Amino acid sequence: MAKLSVMDLAFFLTETDASPKHVGGLLMFRKPAKAPANYVEQLVDEYAGNIDEIRAPFNQIIQFSVFSAPRWKCDLDFDINNHVFFHAIEGDDFRESLYDLIGNLHSVRMDRVRPMWEMHVIQGIDDERFAIYTKLHHAYADGVTMSSWLVNSLSKSARTKAVTPIWSVLPQKRLQNTADSISIMKVLTQLGGRSGDYIKAVTGLTKLSAQLALETLNLTKNAVAVPFKANSSTPLTGQVSAGRQIATAAVDMERVHRLRKLTRSTLNHIALTCIDGALHRYLQDCGTDINEPITIQMPVNLRQSGDDSFGNKIGIVLVELANKTTDPYERLREIGFTLRNVRYQIDGVPPASVMAYTVLLGGVSLIGEALKLGDVLPPLGNTLVSNVPGPAKALYLKGAKLEEMYPISALTPSNHLNITLYSYDGRLQFGLVATTAMPNLEVLGNYIHDAFDDLEEAVSPSVLAKSKK
Numbered sequence: 001m002a003k004l005s006v007m008d009l010a011f012f013l014t015e016t017d018a019s020p021k022h023v024g025g026l027l028m029f030r031k032p033a034k035a036p037a038n039y040v041e042q043l044v045d046e047y048a049g050n051i052d053e054i055r056a057p058f059n060q061i062i063q064f065s066v067f068s069a070p071r072w073k074c075d076l077d078f079d080i081n082n083h084v085f086f087h088a089i090e091g092d093d094f095r096e097s098l099y100d101l102i103g104n105l106h107s108v109r110m111d112r113v114r115p116m117w118e119m120h121v122i123q124g125i126d127d128e129r130f131a132i133y134t135k136l137h138h139a140y141a142d143g144v145t146m147s148s149w150l151v152n153s154l155s156k157s158a159r160t161k162a163v164t165p166i167w168s169v170l171p172q173k174r175l176q177n178t179a180d181s182i183s184i185m186k187v188l189t190q191l192g193g194r195s196g197d198y199i200k201a202v203t204g205l206t207k208l209s210a211q212l213a214l215e216t217l218n219l220t221k222n223a224v225a226v227p228f229k230a231n232s233s234t235p236l237t238g239q240v241s242a243g244r245q246i247a248t249a250a251v252d253m254e255r256v257h258r259l260r261k262l263t264r265s266t267l268n269h270i271a272l273t274c275i276d277g278a279l280h281r282y283l284q285d286c287g288t289d290i291n292e293p294i295t296i297q298m299p300v301n302l303r304q305s306g307d308d309s310f311g312n313k314i315g316i317v318l319v320e321l322a323n324k325t326t327d328p329y330e331r332l333r334e335i336g337f338t339l340r341n342v343r344y345q346i347d348g349v350p351p352a353s354v355m356a357y358t359v360l361l362g363g364v365s366l367i368g369e370a371l372k373l374g375d376v377l378p379p380l381g382n383t384l385v386s387n388v389p390g391p392a393k394a395l396y397l398k399g400a401k402l403e404e405m406y407p408i409s410a411l412t413p414s415n416h417l418n419i420t421l422y423s424y425d426g427r428l429q430f431g432l433v434a435t436t437a438m439p440n441l442e443v444l445g446n447y448i449h450d451a452f453d454d455l456e457e458a459v460s461p462s463v464l465a466k467s468k469k
Contacts, residue, residue, distance in 0.1 A: 004062075004070050007359060008139040012062060012070070012112075014366040014413075018242040020109035022116065023143050024135035024408035025150055026102055026246075026431070031128055032158065032399035040123040040130045043398060044086045046163040047119065051080045053168035057140045061115055075115055082114050089124035097125060099246050102133050106408055106433065107244040110137060119166070130400070134166065138410055143388050143420065147407065154395035154402060163398055204353030208345075224345055225318035227361055228378045230295040232414075234288040235438050236279075236382045239374030240411050243436030247445040248406050250429045251452050262459050263329075268387060269336040271421050271428065272296075273455060275385060276321040276331055278447035286439065293320040297384040297412060300346060300354060315354035316362070317346060318381050328455040362413075369413035379414035390424040406431035417441075 004012075011021040031039055060072040091097035101122065110116040116137035123130040136146055153166040208224070215226050230237065259270050276294060283289040300315040319342055322331040346354060361380060368377045388407055395402045407420040408431050417434045430448055434441045 004072070004139065007355075007362075009070055010359075010362065010366060011137065011139040014370055015109065016370075017109050019240040019369065019411060019413075020107070021138045021410050022106075022110060022135045023138050023141075023146055023410055024102075024106055024133060025146060026098075026248075026404075026406045026408055027132045027134075027150070027402055028098075028404040029130055029132070029397060029400040030403050031130065032401075035399070039400075040121060041086065043130075043163065044084065044121045046398075047121070047165055048080050048084045050163065050165050050168065051078075053165070054078070054080075055167060055170045058115055058117055058167035058170075062112055062139070078115065083118055085118065085120045087120055087122045087124070089122060091125060094124075094126035094129060098122060098131055099248075102408065103243075103245040103436075105133060106135065106246065107242065110135070116140065117167075129403075132397075133408075135408070143386065143407055143409060147388050147390060147422070150405075151391050151395065154397055156393065156395060158396045158399050158401065160396065161398055202353075204349030205356050208349050208353060208357055224342055225295050225320045225381075227318050227380050228364075230379050230382045231290045231292060232378050234283055234290065234382070235286055236283075236417050237374075237379040237414050238416060238437075239372055240369060240413065240416065241435045241437045245434055245436050245438070245441050246406075246408055247432040247434075247441045248404075248430060249432070249445040249448040250404065250427050251449070253423065253426045253428055255452060255456065256428050259455060259459060263332060263336075265332060265336050266339070267423070267428070269332060269339060270455070271387070271430075272321060272335050272339070272385065273328065273332040274448055274451035275419060275430075276335065277328055277451035277454060278444055279383070280324065281447045281450070282440075282444045285443065289324075291324050293323055294383075295320050295381040297381040297415075298342075299384070299386045315346075315351070315358040316384075317342065317354070317357075327458060328451065329458040332455065332459075365413040374414040377414070380412070381415070383415050383417045383419065384409075384412050385419045385421070387421040390422050392423075392425065394425045404429065408433050411435065417444075 015021045036042070056074075057072065059075055059078050061075045062070060063073045064070050087101060089097040089101055091100075105118075105120060110118070117140070118135050120133045121130065122133065134146075134150065140146075141149070149166050149169060152169040153164050155162075155164075212224065212226050232238070256267055256270050259265065260267065263269075279294055280289055296319050297316050298319045300317060319338060321338070322334040325331050325334075365380045368374060386409070390405060402425075404427075405422060405424045406429055407422050409418045409420050411418050411433065416438045417432065420431045422429045422431060430445065432441060432445055
């Protein structure tokens with residue numbers, strides 16, 4: 001049985017009915033030509049009947065003990081019917097009804113007596129399309145890992161008719177000491193048994209803490225923002241409440257690349273510029289716009305190349321976006337400058353230091369959430385924005401083309417909104433998940449589209465005209 005890391009364990013210890021700690025993915029498919037009327041039902045039967053190859057972590061449950069650390073163990077009573085479900089939605093609009101269902105499914109905390117994952121196959125309203133929503137407890141994997149599992153379960157060819165479930169594409173055996181390699185005790189004490197690495201990690205953490213302390217005293221200005229200084233008087237923050245809603249946005253990647261070339265920016269620079277503009281416009285609609293920069297929590301991938309182990313290997317840093325402005329190009333330049341300096345600052349400390357920093361800050365936030373002080377204590381940041389890379393080419397499932405793929409993430413303490421970027425098949429897609437207490441979430445998705453138009457117009461008026469022909 002494999003041990004949990006401290007970060008993985010935190011997802012269990014802080015989980016409540018109001019704040020479940022699972023991540024999800026929404027995949028929207030177009031049926032192949034001449035598909036039989038019962039195509040989707042056949043698909044569900046194939047998934048449900050394919051359990052011979054089920055592998056960890058999809059057959060594992062958490063075991064708590066008063067005498068030892070929590071561990072994963074195999075579920076001897078595994079039943080696929082507890083994990084694969086079929087839904088037929090009704091209504092006037094496929095997307096609207098689908099999003100309502102996904103919001104409801106994403107709101108429900110999963111039972112720990114069985115492996116904590118679910119697959120929901122959904123059809124109805126639109127005869128040409130169907131969807132799959134998969135959710136997995138965050139302790140099993142981070143968003144990047146879950147995305148890679150989903151991608152590996154699909155085919156690059158429409159001719160492939162075999163169904164490969166997500167639970168059968170993983171390595172046969174969990175890598176040894178996966179959890180230990182990212183535990184805080186390993187990070188701060190052993191680090192593989194190399195005292196030199198230990199000294200580097202402590203030195204890096206001290207360096208990062210000193211930089212933030214100086215910034216708190218207004219003695220310097222660093223790229224990584226000071227935690228717990230975000231404005232808390234907006235709909236974006238507060239004690240996380242029950243109920244979830246989702247919205248999406250998508251932009252043609254050609255538009256993004258065109259803007260990148262014209263402005264010498266990265267995809268992250270472009271996307272965060274548009275998110276920043278959309279958030280300010282949304283807050284203005286709510287009568288709660290702020291004059292200071294919006295602060296986001298930004299995950300940093302700490303995995304080494306080729307590392308396909310389970311669990312979470314991410315760090316989180318705080319980043320201030322742009323000062324309030326009506327000029328999208330000015331906003332882009334400021335965010336680009338900040339992100340380049342963030343990368344430089346983070347590269348200046350070992351990954352173990354970033355992990356330790358994340359655990360320490362996250363621990364404070366999680367304690368505040370557990371004590372229900374989210375409406376009293378200042379939030380770590382205004383929201384969390386992450387970027388999960390996806391495949392550049394189209395994928396298929398039993399001949400059905402995957403047209404859209406959106407990450408549906410968990411909410412962090414004191415944040416009512418999470419935005420995750422996902423690139424797939426020539427589109428930059430945005431998955432927005434929020435509590436139901438946050439008003440008009442779908443409007444924020446529309447404002448992201450508008451912000452791209454505004455940025456194109458600010459950079460080159462002719463670009464917008466060409467893209468709309």
